[in-house]
Amino acid sequence: MSRNKLEEFKEGSYLTDIAVKMARIETGMAARYLRDMYIQNDPSTYEHYVALIEENLNSLHKGVDFLKATSVENKEQIEQLKVVVGEWENVATQALNLILEGKDALSYELIIEECPRLLNQVDSIAAEIDEAIAIEQEDILNSSVKITQLIIIIVSSLLVISIILSIIISRRITQSIVNPLEELEEAALQMSKGNIQVEIKYDGDDAVGKLAESMRNCMITLNTYIS
Secondary structure, three states: OOOOHHHHHHHHHHHHHHHHHHHHHHHHHHHHHHHHHHHHOOHHHHHHHHHHHHHHHHHHHHHHHHHHHOOOOOHHHHHHHHHHHHHHHHHHHHHHHHHHOOOHHHHHHHHHHHHHHHHHHHHHHHHHHHHHHHHHHHHHHHHHHHHHHHHHHHHHHHHHHHHHHHHHHHHHHHHHHHHHHHHHHHHHHHHHOOOOOOOOOOOOOOHHHHHHHHHHHHHHHHHHHHO
16 A cells, blocks of 8 residues: 555544544434433423434434445444444334334333443444554554654664765875875975985875975986986
């Protein structure tokens, strides 16, 4: 895959984790509103509760739609969660319709027994998905840390190598300047002692080379006069 690990974390496991948590919250809230609606048994409040339940279900559908398109690896658990959430929604819808129809006795078993059973399954599967996502997130973060450490090691190594090369090059440049000057200094010292047979080996097109050539010519001229 061309996407890096941090993008996968942001677009995959992180958003999936939020969607799973929202699914648990929305189903829990809708179940509570349905239970309160049944307990109050006040037709004047039904419209209010229905609006709240529908709002929760709409949010739940958005979360489920995201889970369908998720790219995380724990597909089987997510599929189980979608199935159980769908079963819970069907039971909750049946119970809601029975309450609206005034069939409270028929809705009792669904609200007291079936809804809690399915909600427990939703919580259980969601907890498993959360644990799997937490492991995946830890793996991604550990991988990112290792990559960062590797980059630091590589950059540090390159920096050390650059410093060593700079020192070597600097020494060579220094020697290329100092050695000829030392040779000329020694030649000048010998000439001052009367030795005009000194051999100057350095030869170059730079200023030091021209100076060496001048000293050689000077010694040749002196030798001519002496001869």
